[in-house]
Amino acid sequence: MKSTQPSNYNALQIGLHWLTALLILAAFILVWSFDNTPLAPATFKLKLQLIAWHKWAGITVLMLFALRMAYKLVRGTPAIDPNLPALQRKMALGVHHLLYLLMLALPLVGWLLTSAKGYPVMLYGIWQMPDLISPNEEMAHTLKEIHEWLANGLMLCIALHVAGALKHYFIDKDGTLARMLPFLKR
Amino acid sequence: MLRSMLAATFLFSALGAQAAQTVVPQKSRIGFTFSQMNTPADGLFKNYTAAIDFDPAKPESAKAQIVIDLASIDVGGPDGNAEAKKKAWFDVASNPKGTFTATSVKALGGGKFETKGKLTIKGISRDVVGQMSAKQQGAELILEGSVPLLRLNYKLGDGAWADTGTVADEVTVKYKLVLTGKAGK
Numbered sequence: 001m002k003s004t005q006p007s008n009y010n011a012l013q014i015g016l017h018w019l020t021a022l023l024i025l026a027a028f029i030l031v032w033s034f035d036n037t038p039l040a041p042a043t044f045k046l047k048l049q050l051i052a053w054h055k056w057a058g059i060t061v062l063m064l065f066a067l068r069m070a071y072k073l074v075r076g077t078p079a080i081d082p083n084l085p086a087l088q089r090k091m092a093l094g095v096h097h098l099l100y101l102l103m104l105a106l107p108l109v110g111w112l113l114t115s116a117k118g119y120p121v122m123l124y125g126i127w128q129m130p131d132l133i134s135p136n137e138e139m140a141h142t143l144k145e146i147h148e149w150l151a152n153g154l155m156l157c158i159a160l161h162v163a164g165a166l167k168h169y170f171i172d173k174d175g176t177l178a179r180m181l182p183f184l185k186r
Numbered sequence: 187m188l189r190s191m192l193a194a195t196f197l198f199s200a201l202g203a204q205a206a207q208t209v210v211p212q213k214s215r216i217g218f219t220f221s222q223m224n225t226p227a228d229g230l231f232k233n234y235t236a237a238i239d240f241d242p243a244k245p246e247s248a249k250a251q252i253v254i255d256l257a258s259i260d261v262g263g264p265d266g267n268a269e270a271k272k273k274a275w276f277d278v279a280s281n282p283k284g285t286f287t288a289t290s291v292k293a294l295g296g297g298k299f300e301t302k303g304k305l306t307i308k309g310i311s312r313d314v315v316g317q318m319s320a321k322q323q324g325a326e327l328i329l330e331g332s333v334p335l336l337r338l339n340y341k342l343g344d345g346a347w348a349d350t351g352t353v354a355d356e357v358t359v360k361y362k363l364v365l366t367g368k369a370g371k
Binding site: 039042044045052061120122128132135137 | 224225229230260261262290337343346347349
């Protein structure tokens, strides 16, 4: 990481953060819709489309994650407010690291899962991604469970991340949330 | 236990029938690829019996009959598997078995063969032509091949499922059969 930390997130970092947030939300909504769409002739096309979009969203999150991490190495990110108690800073950092881990692991396990199921990802409908492993039913079952657990973990981390941000805004009334939402600057 | 007894029974009956070949199920696979909204997908049949007698040096005397337990279909998920067994697709309640009977095998050179045979699914028989490669590896003869077919020819995905823009008509059966024992009689 850079030795001099920037004092703010720039427009690119803010944009990529919110784009990722939107895609993660979309991925959850798409897979819930997929699960609730019956496998029947009238809805099958929709069902296929929903799961395809879910995969595109997940893989895009993975690609954006790589881009964001690379950019973080180049530009750096602002430090957590040093006036905060050490425990709070540790918690914030811990949740960030968990979020990073999950944004990497969740799409990768999804990619493994769809490979194991024998359904390759046709990214954006144009590029067929390589299969990471060959079809294997038991493996697919295990990977699905891991994918779901990681997804639950991600939901929990996002909840903590959001709760922290709201706490800073409404209780501490500090500038933490405004770093990602500049229009909130007071 | 039951499995090994069955295996032993098969083995002995095979030996009794003058060393025809036996399929090694753990190393063999009968699967298929199909396409949903232009995205390839892969499925397989877990249970089948295959009586094969094939000597790569004498393809003209090859014999093969494969009986597939259609209810053992796996298309990657419980919902899909349940749907595939229904009347519109394989209708396994009325037609539990699919059979392939080889009619001729012709050498194409370089360990490759053209296979012809009759495939019967849902009571509909069609002649199918495929390609196969044969490779001897130690005591095992490895047959790998594919057979293209059109699902609607067999009324697979009849009626409401017939839209080939969603599930393509073209399906390719892909198999790998590992045989032990000697061909011939």
